[in-house]
Amino acid sequence: MKDRGKLHHKNLQTLFYPKSVAVIGTNKVTGTVPGDIFINILHADLQGIIYPVSPREKSIGGVKAYKYVIDIEEEVDLAVIVFPSSVAKLALEQCGQKGIKSVIIISAGFREVGEKGQAKEKELLEIAEKYDISFIGPNCLGVINTDPVSRLNASFARKFPAEGNIAFLSQSGALCTAVLDYAQAKNIGFSKFVSFGNKTDISEIDLLYYLMEDKKTKVILLYLEEITDGPGLMKAARDVIEKSHKPILIIKSGRTEEGASAAASHTGSLAGKDEICDAAFKQAGIIRCENIEEMFNIAIAFVYQPEPKLNRIAIITNAGGPGVLTTDAAIKSGIHLAQFSEETTLALKRSLPSTANINNPVDVIGDARADRYVAAISAAFKDENVDGLFVILTPQSMTDINTIAKEIATVASQFDKPIYTSFMGEADVASGIQILQKHNIPHYILPESMCKPFMKVYQFHQQISKSETITEAAAVYKSKEAKKRINSALNSNKKFLHEFEATQIVSEYKLPVLKSGLTTSAEEAAEVAKTIGFPVVMKVMSEKIVHKFDVGGVILNINSEIEAAEAFLKITDSVQKILPGIKIDGILVSKQVPEGLEVILGIKKDPSFGDVIMFGIGGIFVEIFKDVSFRVAPIQKNVAFEMIQEIKASKLLLGARGKKPADIECLAETIVKLSNLALDNPNIKELDINPLIVLELGKGCFVADAKIVLK
Amino acid sequence: MNQEEVKHRIKKVVASVLKLDMSEITDNANFIFDLGADSMQSMLLIAAFEEEFEIEMDVDKAQEVQTISGAVEFISSYL
DSSP: OOOHHHHHHHHHHHHHSOSEEEEETOOSOTTSHHHHHHHHHHHTTOSSEEEEEOSSOSEETTEEOBSSGGGOOSOOSEEEEOSOHHHHHHHHHHHHHHTOOEEEEOOOOSGGGOHHHHHHHHHHHHHHHHHTOEEEOSSOOEEEEOOTTTOEEEEOOSOOOOEEEEEEEESOHHHHHHHHHHHHHTTOOEEEEEEOTTOSSSOHHHHHHHHHTOTTOSEEEEEESOOSOHHHHHHHHHHHHHHHOOOEEEEEOOTTOOOOTTOSSHHHHHOOHHHHHHHHHHHHTOEEOSSHHHHHHHHHHHHHSOOOSSSEEEEEESOHHHHHHHHHHHHHHTOEEOOOOHHHHHHHHHHSOTTSBOSSSEEOOTTOOHHHHHHHHHHHHHOTTOOEEEEEEOOOTTOOHHHHHHHHHHHHTTSSSOEEEEEOSSTTTHHHHHHHHHTTOOBOSSGGGGHHHHHHHHHHHHHHHTOOOOOOSOOSSOOHHHHHHHHHHHHTTOOEEOHHHHHHHHHTTTOOBOOEEEESSHHHHHHHHHHHOSSEEEEEEOTTOSOGGGGTOEEEEEOSHHHHHHHHHHHHHHHHHHSTTOOOOEEEEEEOOOSOEEEEEEEEEETTTEEEEEEEEOSTTHHHHOOEEEEESSOOHHHHHHHHHHSTTHHHHHOOTTOOOBOHHHHHHHHHHHHHHHHHOTTEEEEEEEEEEEOBTTSOEEEOOEEEEEO | OOHHHHHHHHHHHHHHHHTOOGGGOOTTOBTTTTTOOOHHHHHHHHHHHHHHHTOOOOHHHHHHOOBHHHHHHHHHTTO
């Protein structure tokens, strides 16, 4: 099969910049999708020729119409198919015959309506592959390119947006029209605007690679409903961020989906789809947004303002309360309040009344007019200790709102530092906000809302400076023995491997395991315990028992052969009482590790992202505390350290309240080895190592319990 | 009624509903792609066929018929 990615890249250029466009299936009826799309292309002043293709019309909108696209004598760059789904394939076939390589299929009635629709989609893909066509859709709103050299509005959106540097890609067409309306009200422009619908051929990944090189795009926004190729998306995002330094902001819907309730392991239970998505996005450098408002709040900060060098801000306000609220929010977000230099303090003292607060946050006092704002903003901009400004205004009777807005824009244009504003209120401040927006000064209704965008921009640029390329998802170390054991279990229809079996597999990948032996009698248990050396731990091994503690299946601190024999009988007795008739494979006798911190490591196979590794505070309460972090394999050691530092209880591992730090070096290495194990064994569905006992620095860590769920 | 007669009457109905010349309607013409029927006209065609042939068709199945030749086969199954 040909490399469709490269083909799409080439064909997307023609799709966004066509010299000629055929609208196949259009008609004269305004207010219908086929009719409006033609009119929209016409009215947007396309920099090219447009051909209506309609079986029954001689002309549409004064433009000569053709019965079939193959009847057009001239070359056609882009076809927009608006026919119903039942005949979309006929239209696409003719596009192929005509030599058209770029197509937008607007028609609905495909995968979204069930199996029959899915089959129709497959037919479209077969035709596309036959003729080297790349198509967007089906089931989409269309494509808009505001670049003056194109001015393409191949969509049925009501508006043609203003030119800008934000690219917006969406799986939902309806959301697109709402976003266009929202953006117009806020004076936000777009470079490219794409509704990609069912993404049968061209996906968000192809679009990301195209936009990586698009000179008009500075920020990429993406609304996704489903992730079909998680690793592909992560790689594309990393490539775009590393090579073009363009931030990618994504809203991924479906946060509340419940998929973990029936999981057979702690990892399976804790690693919900949304947690994995969060982790994968973080790993790829993607900024995940909660909603459209937050997305645009952050996007305008990226597009309109320079990046801050560090995260020290100055707050300038004419009202104390909002200043304090913003300070609280800033500190909570990780922003530092700048310490003004002596020159700044002096300048503020000279230009502000004695009642003003010349410390940060600077209060220019309620009766401040533009001159005070200008003086304070200029002084703060000039200060080397200030990396960015938050300016707050509340409308008092004497506040010259519009003048202040204009002056902010004028002063801001003289400095290479970011400035964000919040003119609080609605009716009185509306004209001032419009002035700010017109001059590309980010404005936020609530002053606290300035903090997140500032930090996202700051963190993004920090991340670029230390980003590392994602390595290929393949195991570095492979084990034939592990595969043999797993295949043998699968051949005997075994889906659950208990501690002894799981430990044998993890030991193949050099994870630190304890000496142990599976025993089937009290005498054997005593003998194995003696060989291993006391103290030992004894645990029941059964495919049917997931939580051994709950059935009295674990005894610790066994210090003699007699105790070992007694423990054997006690465990088997307890288990049989609670679960009568259950099949027990034996009692595992293993070396008891000295006291250490109990952590959990796990693997979960995710349908979108592949192998996901979990780390967190372990033990029997793991699902209560849920203090865990996730990453997608392969995991390098630096990422393993990030995982360790990310959990709330990381301080315990780093040495809290006089305790010595734990061996996080060994822990990080174990996480890396586990990631390798996951990649080498596609038949492992879930794996828990709980607990992994982490000893003091230099003393290592040990797998104290493990279990594996097979596919 | 033989197939040729059915075909002729179908073409006559189509020409009337879609306001086309009979000569424009080929045997394999697709109602939407070749003859430009929209969704409303597709429904009108079904009703007109029922009236012409005095039959009652399964509407869901009738909507799946896309061509003149397909309609000949489908309608013949009711005659």
